[in-house]
Amino acid sequence: MSSHHAPSQAGLELSHAPIDPPTAQVFLAYADEDRQLSLAASELSAVEAIRQLLVDAGLRLWDRDSNLGPQEDPETAISRATEASDNYVILLSSHTLQNALCLQGLLFALSMNKRILPVLLDTVEVDHLPDPLRAITWLDLRQISLPLASSSGGRQLLRALSEDAAYHHTHTQLLVQALHWERQHRHPSGLLPRAAIHRYRRWLEAAQARQRYRPLHLQELFIQESLRQTGADSEPGPSSEKGLIQIANWLRQWLHV
Numbered sequence: 001m002s003s004h005h006a007p008s009q010a011g012l013e014l015s016h017a018p019i020d021p022p023t024a025q026v027f028l029a030y031a032d033e034d035r036q037l038s039l040a041a042s043e044l045s046a047v048e049a050i051r052q053l054l055v056d057a058g059l060r061l062w063d064r065d066s067n068l069g070p071q072e073d074p075e076t077a078i079s080r081a082t083e084a085s086d087n088y089v090i091l092l093s094s095h096t097l098q099n100a101l102c103l104q105g106l107l108f109a110l111s112m113n114k115r116i117l118p119v120l121l122d123t124v125e126v127d128h129l130p131d132p133l134r135a136i137t138w139l140d141l142r143q144i145s146l147p148l149a150s151s152s153g154g155r156q157l158l159r160a161l162s163e164d165a166a167y168h169h170t171h172t173q174l175l176v177q178a179l180h181w182e183r184q185h186r187h188p189s190g191l192l193p194r195a196a197i198h199r200y201r202r203w204l205e206a207a208q209a210r211q212r213y214r215p216l217h218l219q220e221l222f223i224q225e226s227l228r229q230t231g232a233d234s235e236p237g238p239s240s241e242k243g244l245i246q247i248a249n250w251l252r253q254w255l256h257v
Contacts (some may be wrong), residue, residue, distance in 0.1 A: 027085035031095035
């Protein structure tokens, strides 16, 4: 599966956002200087080895080298790609901690309640780390060896990405659609169609009970307004009040009452 498809966003036209918008599973963040950080006894860089590991595992990913267009504003593109990615994987080194785009992307990912996976490429001073990273478990790939997929660090990274993958993917899909609605000034045409509402509503009920990666207020509001606009406030079926009224009317007609 190719990794070189940037997660696209719906524009501002007044239309339904897609039920399953295109997304990426991984946003890969790293400092420019670390492109040259080579593995021991190999000409392959650590960044390229990790990128290849993700691609070979069939994961869709976004990174600046592969997906940022020459005419795009980096900050805007990174924000949109972060919104549309299930995980924010940041490759940590002393260079990363001085890279404004990496740190801005990290803070934005945290604000979107994205899963953050810090991967240590080089020794860094804990005191220099942003506060949010100090509370997150790191993956240590400082001594990685090839093939990366057979190493303990490589397997650990893939295992971390696969855990609760469906939950994080649904979080991203709902977020992309909610932001589409918000950016078209909450026009009703951007709300969820009836076919998708109850699936996302069930996700929201489970998400609200979690301690981490909880839904954003915008996602909750988006579902509530979609329910209100479509009149789908309860699961459809003959047990609903509307269904009971219809059945009563049919019986009256049949019995000529």
